[in-house]
Amino acid sequence: MKEEDLLKLINPEKMPRHIAIIMDGNGRWAKQQGLLRVMGHKAGIEAIKDIITMCSDIGIQALTLYAFSVENWHRPKIEINSLMKLLKIFLRNEINELQRKNVKVMAIGRIQELPLFAQQEIYNAIDKTKNNTGLILNLALNYSGRVDILEAVRKIIEKYESSGLNLKEFDEESFSSFLYTSGLPEPDLLIRTSGEYRLSNFMLWQLAYTELWITDILWPDFRKIHLLKAILDYQKRKRRFGKIHEGEECSENE
Numbered sequence: 001m002k003e004e005d006l007l008k009l010i011n012p013e014k015m016p017r018h019i020a021i022i023m024d025g026n027g028r029w030a031k032q033q034g035l036l037r038v039m040g041h042k043a044g045i046e047a048i049k050d051i052i053t054m055c056s057d058i059g060i061q062a063l064t065l066y067a068f069s070v071e072n073w074h075r076p077k078i079e080i081n082s083l084m085k086l087l088k089i090f091l092r093n094e095i096n097e098l099q100r101k102n103v104k105v106m107a108i109g110r111i112q113e114l115p116l117f118a119q120q121e122i123y124n125a126i127d128k129t130k131n132n133t134g135l136i137l138n139l140a141l142n143y144s145g146r147v148d149i150l151e152a153v154r155k156i157i158e159k160y161e162s163s164g165l166n167l168k169e170f171d172e173e174s175f176s177s178f179l180y181t182s183g184l185p186e187p188d189l190l191i192r193t194s195g196e197y198r199l200s201n202f203m204l205w206q207l208a209y210t211e212l213w214i215t216d217i218l219w220p221d222f223r224k225i226h227l228l229k230a231i232l233d234y235q236k237r238k239r240r241f242g243k244i245h246e247g248e249e250c251s252e253n254e
């Protein structure tokens with residue numbers, strides 16, 4: 001089916017509010033083309049632009065892109081440097097377009113540990129777009145789900161020691177407000193490309209009830225049409241959150 005036809009099938013009433021994507025497969029894509037891994041990362045930027053445009057056009061509230069994990073520091077230096085440079089180039093080249101689309105840039109992860117030139121570009125994009133009211137583009141950079149939880153625990157202890165906390169009333173919502181994603185709805189839909197069936201330390205708390213959509217497509221080949229397919233699949237899912245739906249009750253003699 002074509003993009004226009006898929007778009008017509010989308011139910012605007014059942015849109016995922018927050019889509020999170022594990023953008024995987026750049027290296028394998030490059031290898032398939034006989035290219036260096038960095039060329040795969042470069043090609044991945046086209047997919048990022050396409051997906052931002054579609055999310056913005058169809059009114060998605062937030063898009064989180066897993067761009068660099070804490071574990072990715074274990075890759076060769078040359079690859080890490082290329083990724084950081086690509087991040088800088090992407091933000092620099094796209095900032096005007098992001099503004100035009102009313103996109104608000106955010107970042108989660110240990111941003112303070114990224115190279116200074118990358119930090120500057122990120123903070124500049126966040127600052128320039130801070131009053132925008134359209135799609136929230138949330139970049140997960142130097143991110144780890146476990147570190148997200150750990151840092152929340154540290155902040156909670158600090159708060160407890162400095163000003164106290166009502167532990168009896170401290171619930172899941174209170175805990176969430178200490179995570180990097182505070183203020184964002186939890187992801188409704190998680191997409192992972194390149195056919196790997198794992199979370200790779202991504203949003204461990206936030207994904208508790210997220211619908212998963214995994215495709216063999218490698219990230220540089222991922223386009224609007226694939227996103228629409230994922231959303232259509234999502235709209236067919238029955239989200240139960242541990243409950244049962246009306247009419248599914250056991251009858252007394254069952």
Ligand code: IPE
Nearest residue numbers: 023024025026027028067068
């Ligand atoms: C995803 O592609 C990009 C990052 C993790 C930064 P990979 O670089 O992991 O590509 P594969 O998994 O080796 O194919």
Ligand code: IPE
Nearest residue numbers: 022023024066067068069200
């Ligand atoms: C996950 O991909 C991290 C990002 C997409 C940034 P990886 O390629 O690093 O994950 P593993 O190593 O296959 O689990």
Ligand code: MG
Nearest residue numbers: 024025026027
């Ligand atoms: Mg990978």
